[in-house]
Amino acid sequence: MNKKLWTLLAVLIAFMLVLGACNKDSEEPAKGTDEVKKEEVTKEEDNKDDEVAEEVTDDSALFPKEVTNDGDAISGGILKIALVKDEPFKGLFSYELYEDGFDAEIMQYASNSLFETDGDFMLTDEGIAGMTVDQDNNKVSIKIRDGVKWSDGEPLTIEDLIQSYLIIGHKDYTGVRYDTDLQNIIGIEEYHDGKADTISGLKKVNDTTLEISFKELSPAIFSGGDGLWTYAAPTHVLKDIPIAKLEESDVVRKNPVTLGAFKYDKIVPGESVQFVANEHYWKGKPKLDGVIVQVVPSSSISVAMQQGEYDIASYFQATKMEEIKNFDNIDVLGRQELYYQYLGFKLGKYDYENGKVKMDLEGSKMGDVKLRQAMGYAIDVEQVAEVYYVGLRERANSLIPPVFASFYDGSLEGYTYDPDKAAALLDEAGYKDVDGDGIREGKDGKPLEIKFATMASDEIAEDITQFYLQNWKDVGLNVSLTTGRTIEFNSFYDKVKADDPEIDIFIAAWGTGSNPSPGGLYSVNSQYNYSRFTSDFLEETLTNIDSAKSFDADYRAKQFRAWQEYMAEEAPVIPLMYRYELVPVNKRVKNYNIDYANPTELQDIELVADTGVKSTK
Numbered sequence: 316m317n318k319k320l321w322t323l324l325a326v327l328i329a330f331m332l333v334l335g336a337c338n339k340d341s342e343e344p345a346k347g348t349d350e351v352k353k354e355e356v357t358k359e360e361d362n363k364d365d366e367v368a369e370e371v372t373d374d375s376a377l378f379p380k381e382v383t384n385d386g387d388a389i390s391g392g393i394l395k396i397a398l399v400k401d402e403p404f405k406g407l408f409s410y411e412l413y414e415d416g417f418d419a420e421i422m423q424y425a426s427n428s429l430f431e432t433d434g435d436f437m438l439t440d441e442g443i444a445g446m447t448v449d450q451d452n453n454k455v456s457i458k459i460r461d462g463v464k465w466s467d468g469e470p471l472t473i474e475d476l477i478q479s480y481l482i483i484g485h486k487d488y489t490g491v492r493y494d495t496d497l498q499n500i501i502g503i504e505e506y507h508d509g510k511a512d513t514i515s516g517l518k519k520v521n522d523t524t525l526e527i528s529f530k531e532l533s534p535a536i537f538s539g540g541d542g543l544w545t546y547a548a549p550t551h552v553l554k555d556i557p558i559a560k561l562e563e564s565d566v567v568r569k570n571p572v573t574l575g576a577f578k579y580d581k582i583v584p585g586e587s588v589q590f591v592a593n594e595h596y597w598k599g600k601p602k603l604d605g606v607i608v609q610v611v612p613s614s615s616i617s618v619a620m621q622q623g624e625y626d627i628a629s630y631f632q633a634t635k636m637e638e639i640k641n642f643d644n645i646d647v648l649g650r651q652e653l654y655y656q657y658l659g660f661k662l663g664k665y666d667y668e669n670g671k672v673k674m675d676l677e678g679s680k681m682g683d684v685k686l687r688q689a690m691g692y693a694i695d696v697e698q699v700a701e702v703y704y705v706g707l708r709e710r711a712n713s714l715i716p717p718v719f720a721s722f723y724d725g726s727l728e729g730y731t732y733d734p735d736k737a738a739a740l741l742d743e744a745g746y747k748d749v750d751g752d753g754i755r756e757g758k759d760g761k762p763l764e765i766k767f768a769t770m771a772s773d774e775i776a777e778d779i780t781q782f783y784l785q786n787w788k789d790v791g792l793n794v795s796l797t798t799g800r801t802i803e804f805n806s807f808y809d810k811v812k813a814d815d816p817e818i819d820i821f822i823a824a825w826g827t828g829s830n831p832s833p834g835g836l837y838s839v840n841s842q843y844n845y846s847r848f849t850s851d852f853l854e855e856t857l858t859n860i861d862s863a864k865s866f867d868a869d870y871r872a873k874q875f876r877a878w879q880e881y882m883a884e885e886a887p888v889i890p891l892m893y894r895y896e897l898v899p900v901n902k903r904v905k906n907y908n909i910d911y912a913n914p915t916e917l918q919d920i921e922l923v924a925d926t927g928v929k930s931t932k
Contacts, residue, residue: 339354343391377707377895378649386923388905391604394920395927397611397625401771402803403585404610404686408571410546411482412562414489415808416826420629424590424917425466425573427546428853429476430539431457434912436829437537438545443471446543450866453532455543464595466578469551473519478548479894479911481506487559493670495838495857499542501528533861534871538830540861544676547574556649559595569630576601576917586610601918613773620645623927626901633707633897634775644930645899648909651718652896655711658694658889660687663813663847672839672849680765680819685744687886690765690820691730692737693852694786696891707897713879719831721868722875730889737790737905748791755791768810768821771801794820811845821845822891832861833878848887856881902928 322680384813400417407413410427431442438446443463451887463471483492484503498504502515516528518537532541539545549572556564572580576598577590587609592601611619611628617638619625639645660681663674676682700708712729715722745758757763765787769780780801787794797817802810811821823845825836834857835841856878865871881889900907903924908915 339522343471347623351772356844366725375810378647378897380650380910382646382648382900382904382905383906384902384923386905388602388921388923389925391572391602392922392925394603394606394627394904394922395625396606397616397619397628398608398614399613399628399630400610400804401612401614401625401773402805405805406568406582406584406730408579408582409485409548409561409567411479411488411492411548412567414491415804417630419926421588421608423575424572424577424608425575425579425593427548427574429457429547432538434910438539443547444476448532448536448540450532450863453528453529455527455532455536456520457527458881459523459525460597461523463574463597465549466573466575466593466595467552468595469549469572471547471574472550473522474527474550475547476525476544477514477517477519478550479544479551480517482548482553482558482561483544484514485558487557489562491558491842494835494842495840496540496542496835497544498840499530501530503542531861533862533863533865534868535830535832535861535865538832539828540830540832540835563701577606578604596918598916598918602921620899621930623901623903623929626904626922626927627907628899631897631899632773633704633895634773636705636707636897639899640931642930643932644902644928646902647897648900648907650896650911651716652894653718653827653829654824654894654896655714655716655724655827656822656891656894657711657714658691658819658891659811659823659846660690660887661818661820661845662848662887665812665842665844665847667842670840670842672844672847674847674849680763683744684885685740686746687889688730689737689740689744689746689790690787690792691886691889692733692740693790693792694783694891695728695732696730697732699779700892703779704894707895708892711893714833714882714888714890715831716827716877716893719827720873722831724876724879727879727883728887729883734786734790736930741790741792746791751853753791754793756787763793765792766797766817766819767794768797768807768815768818769801770804770807770822776801797821812842814847831875833857834861837882846887848885849884852881853878 334403345526398420403413404417404421407418408422410422413419413422427443429442430438433439442456444459457476459471465471477691480500480503482488483490483497484507486507486509493507500514502511502517505511506514518526520526536543551612552566552572556566561567569582573579573593573605576593577591578598579588580591581589587607589607591605592603594600613632616628616631617635620628620639621642623644662676662679662681663672666673681687696710700710710729712727713724715724717723741755746755746763748754749756749760755763784794836843837853838844838857839854856874859865859874860871860878865874898909903922905921905923906915907920920923
């Protein structure tokens with residue numbers, strides 16, 4: 316181990332001793348994770364905790380993506396999924412309304428997705444629906460298969476495709492997906508503003524075809540962007556429920572109707588969801604009798620997998636890899652994830668009444684770009700990745716994950732650990748230590764305290780947090796925790812979304828989904844633009860990325876590079892880490908593949924034993 320690593324470990328041990336002596340009674344149990352996941356259309360929110368080894372381009376070199384176990388498959392059986400999470404899930408089982416990756420993880424077993432994607436994350440015609448793009452006229456035709464039914468036996472209709480747009484575009488919609496992308500559909504703004512009862516850009520051609528008219532099309536349409544919504548909503552159970560009350564309705568919370576391989580059977584709010592095979596599934600009834608997804612605390616997941624209590628662990632944290640690596644009853648699959656963690660700076664507020672970001676650099680504590688840059692250079696992300704994540708995370712240099720090879724800018728240096736540069740930037744900006752106590756005052760000579768919000772996670776979360784706090788103190792910045800401690804996942808995002816005045820900076824993450832376009836996260840209209848940063852150049856570049864001009868692949872790649880360079884320079888958010896997703900699978904699962912290009916289909920999963928295999932180690 317090199318000298319820097321020994322130094323880091325010494326500092327961390329000191330922190331743990333201090334925490335043990337001073338905080339014994341106030342420590343909370345280990346908490347969830349640190350991510351939020353974007354849906355294909357709006358780049359939805361989610362959460363997890365793993366990553367990519369240093370400059371790994373062939374992720375199969377670390378872990379396999381597929382496992383096949385010997386033995387004859389039993390008839391039926393229940394697949395048991397551990398959802399590694401240290402707090403209850405929200406339970407918003409609606410693609411129009413859900414907001415985090417835990418709910419999305421649960422819903423995948425009962426998905427209402429219309430399209431399937433290939434290994435390049437492009438929509439194909441192999442799903443419930445296929446599409447034809449008329450680039451010259453900015454129109455898309457969606458054609459659904461004949462005979463597809465909802466889990467209650469009712470047929471899928473074109474009205475069900477339209478229903479999703481009517482929900483999201485409605486003035487009483489309580490979710491976060493009415494954004495610049497959706498406003499690309501002709502007539503949806505008039506519908507949202509109450510000037511029309513329907514969306515003029517949606518036309519039912521016949522019983523199996525929907526025509527959508529857009530203001531402009533770009534290559535993003537082929538990966539579910541430009542405002543295309545890739546899910547259906549069951550009109551027959553939703554039509555009489557007011558949009559404002561939909562979020563708390565039984566069809567969202569208790570008995571959702573699905574197009575997926577499984578259907579909801581029993582929901583214990585915040586704890587577990589039990590599914591049974593959907594006999595109406597369009598690909599055929601699954602081989603399993605059902606699936607149960609159950610919340611399992613991060614502190615007990617390793618023992619649970621050792622004892623064979625669960626077949627698959629979802630949201631398994633890289634920090635637990637050392638605990639399970641010798642178990643002989645599981646295989647650990649892995650892949651590079653569509654994910655990045657970031658450090659965000661609050662630079663304004665979101666005007667929910669008018670649906671726009673209101674940036675206020677003058678009134679923001681973090682308004683000085685040199686202060687933001689200095690905070691990026693001050694933290695030693697590389698050492699945290701190496702010590703805590705055993706090579707399964709790496710420092711991120713861009714807001715585009717490397718998986719998107721056509722758009723990722725590997726030439727960006729990003730914010731490497733350079734405390735001398737951080738100190739110099741702070742000096743240049745006028746943040747000086749006026750009274751000689753080692754802590755810099757603000758540019759006005761008054762005490763400067765920066766409030767930092769970060770999510771509670773497993774047992775190392777506190778240690779990493781304290782390490783970053785020390786990094787910032789080393790360059791003279793007084794950074795303290797919002798609420799005095801790390802924050803439970805749901806509460807954390809409630810505070811971030813509300814622009815809590817006690818948050819100046821925060822660490823969060825995005826799961827990017829299959830569409831790399833950043834407009835859904837960083838545009839002036841996006842509620843997901845948590846830093847509340849905007850500018851004319853930013854809006855222009857985001858527009859260019861998803862414009863007709865971007866059908867020229869070189870032009871689009873150039874605009875992606877310009878956006879990445881601009882965000883790196885302005886630093887409203889600073890990318891911290893990419894991660895490697897780990898999926899432990901019990902040996903009673905006969906076949907499982909997590910390759911993006913060829914994942915196992917849910918209806919084909921089989922088991923080779925009635926109960927989970929226990930480890931002998």
